[in-house]
Amino acid sequence: MGPWSRRRFLIEFGKGTTALVLLGPVAAACGSEPRGNDGTPEAASSSSTSSSSLAATTIPANPTTTEAQVAPESSGDTRWERVLMSNVSAYILVRNSKAVIxxxxxxxxxxxxxxxLQRVGVAWADVGDVILTHMHSDHIGGLPAVMxxxxxxxxxxxEPDIEAMQSPRPLSVVADGDEVVGLRIIGTPGHTPGHVCxxxxxxGILVAGDALNExxxxxxGASSRFSSDMTAANESVKKLATFDYSTILMGHGDPxxxxxxxxxxxLSSTL
Incomplete structure (x- = not known):
């Protein structure tokens, strides 16, 4: 196991509030059909792509900015904003001035x-942690630039996904039940072996990666076409059903x- 995949103790940053940013671009590696700007499905590529491939496609940005929304049934002044960029969605959850991407x-x-980050009043210097839900290239391609x-x-x-990731600094392994600045890590294998939510x-906000879609x-649930183990993926959906949250932010689909x-x-009752 390389030095980037060794378990590192999480540093307790205290109980300060955080801002959470999720970027969820749609790509063939993770299930939803690519769609054009008019919302119609585009033809699927005839070439196959490995689920752990680090090749990335640049998508022209055409952002639509909306007002930040108050998260339903939340405490304090938590709010989130969706940034729609063609077929890519980003979500920003703001709790004071700390940020997790x-x-x-x-x-x-x-x-x-x-x-x-600028629209919600935080800067790169405020970003203390980056959490990768899984190893597919549409979720990790921008990691070097982010870091x-x-x-x-x-x-x-x-840990099962971490070897496929490239970063200018070492990555820390997280597992089910860990916390990163007060955010609970939920192990949800199936879409990939190391998928986490x-x-x-x-x-009351769940960042679901590709364990769920909308x-x-x-x-x-997870896309059967792009998931490594659908039995495990369905069990992960059942696991997510045991937690309490109002809002779900997906890698693919509307919140x-x-x-x-x-x-x-x-959904769990049908699996």
Missing amino acids: VDAGHAGLIDDIEAG ERATSATAHAG VLDATA SEGEVL ITSNGSQMVAD
């Missing part, structure tokens, strides 16, 4: 992450803003 997206989208700008940040990922229990207001855990429980 969850997933780094494709290479070439770093300026869009920076613009999102170069967030010079004080520590990156974290599940991130739960802000105080605000289509036309419906919560779906769910109410009754999130109930919707996941309903």
Whole structure:
């Protein structure tokens, strides 16, 4: 095991509040069909791509900025904003001035992450941690650039996926039940062996990576086409149904803003 995949003790940064940024670009590696700017599906590529490939595609940014929204059933002044960039969604969850970025997206989208940070009043210097939900290239392609700008940040990922990730600094291994600045790590293998989700229990927000998807207001499980083990993926959905949250932020699909855990429980009952 290389030095970047050795377990590192998480540094307790105290109980300060955080700002959470999720970048969830749509790519063939993670399930949703690519769509054009008019919302119609594009033809699927005939070439196959390894799920652990680090090749990244630059997607032209065409951001649509919306007002930051108050997270339902949250405490304090937690708020989140969705940044829609063609077929890429970024989410910013603000709790005071500390920042955690969850997933780094494709290479070439770093300026869009920076613009999102600026809109919620934080800077790269405020980013203390980066959490990668899994190893697919549409979630980790931008990691080197993120770590170069967030010079004080520590990156974290599940051990089975960490060897596929490239970063200018060592990564810390996280596992089920760990916490990163008060955010609960939930081990959710299946889409990839080391997939993790991130739960802000105080605000009632689940950052689901690709363990869950959304289509036309419906919560779906991991894509069978792009998941390594659907039996494990379905068990992870059942596990997510045992937690309490209102909001679900997905790598692919629109956010769910109410009754999130109930919707996941309903999905779980069908598996």
